[in-house]
Amino acid sequence: MPDVRETIETIYQQVITRNPGETEFHQAVNEVLESLSVVLVKYPEYADQRIIERICEPERQIIFRVPWTDDKGDIHINRGFRVEFNSALGPYKGGLRFHPSVYLGIIKFLGFEQIFKNALTGLPIGGGKGGSDFDPKGRSDGEIMRFCQSFMTELYRHIGQYTDVPAGDIGVGGREIGYMFGQYKRITNRYESGVLTGKGMCYGGSQVRTEATGYGTVFFVDEMLKAHKDGFEGKRVLVSGSGNVAIYATEKVHELGGKVIACSDSNGVIIDEKGINLELVQQLKEVERRRIKDYTKYETDARYIEKGNIWDVPCDIALPCATQNEINTKDAKTLVKNGCIAIGEGANMPTSPGGIKVFQDAKILYGPGKAANAGGVATSALEMQQNASRDSWTFEYTEERLQQIMKNIHRDCFETAEEFGEPGNYVMGANVAGFIRVADSMMALGVV
């Protein structure tokens, strides 16, 4: 075991040296590597074949200029990224994030996580991620369209249904995917539905894709609860964010009998003890693109706390659905102290390493993002299946498939954690189960 630990520590130090300043990427790599000692003991051939070193190095990284013109005629220059991380299981697959905080380290952390998440779905998809430091907030539809068109004018040469299939993430929803698909079609003169997922229903999208990440997160938490003979019924739930994942996580919690009592955006927190009015949130955020603060104009007994901390609100279940590192050690301690019994990560890497340790030490149910939010990409893969067969499934059938996939992911994580001697540790279960699937394919494909 000490030799194996040393091997892993050496690999981690190399990752830090080779990728200076990319702290989020280091954090994501460290979290996976910490789970892998037991795997290398059981399968030393992975070390001999340098599988971990190869997985930590993206197959390809593309960085490009994205010039665009605003409504006043001023020219702006943003930076675009696509990191094609690992294609051992299938074409690169992963979303595009448009947010001012985006830089290479964020895209690489997301792309790295995506490799294992996609493997966990059991579907034939590799891992990748992309985006831009473009800030869509406050921009008109015309500005968004021109930005998306410029972004795709470079990206189109790197993607394709058999190569790399982007989707949405923070700041990229149905509107943006539509503009990008339109530009791809125009440049290539190909109606290649399978090149992007998250498309609108009128031009090749899938039922349930919009809802999938939020629904899937709740299905995963429900499985964790069921394994302890519990469920959502009557539970007080916090859902951070008020975007795509947050909205549909809230909808599913309400369907399963729980009550979401708080949500947020990057400016503040809404607390509504009678239960969040989801129709109102959807109207404000999805239709009118307003701030969550305006909720209290319509629900006057709800409270808005500017710059508030949602994790201070006592709850039974917490679903972080906004962004990375939104739960720090102190927040995790507060959640545990207030009696929280389960965490399900709709967002990617929302809990800091210190926070994860708090949850694990307290032995509360903790579903890490790469397992809990895999329903989004899984349904993207179902969209690709429908596109390939020129078919369109019903909402009910697609949701059934999603639910079954989330059950399977839960089972795989649960059983893998038991097999490797840490029952109940979903972090190790997810990392190890995902890693082994990718590693076996890499071994089979030779040194490529």
Ligand code: NAP
């Ligand atoms: P979205 O629709 O753009 O919503 C993001 C939400 O999070 C917004 O309410 C946003 O508030 C809030 N937020 C963003 N940055 C924040 C910050 N620094 N502090 C507080 N709140 C912040 O994005 P999304 O698709 O729901 O994605 C949310 C998370 O889920 C991300 O971690 C993403 O990687 C992950 N995820 C998404 C999918 C998917 O299918 N969409 C799949 C798997 C995982 P503002 O409006 O104020 O910025």
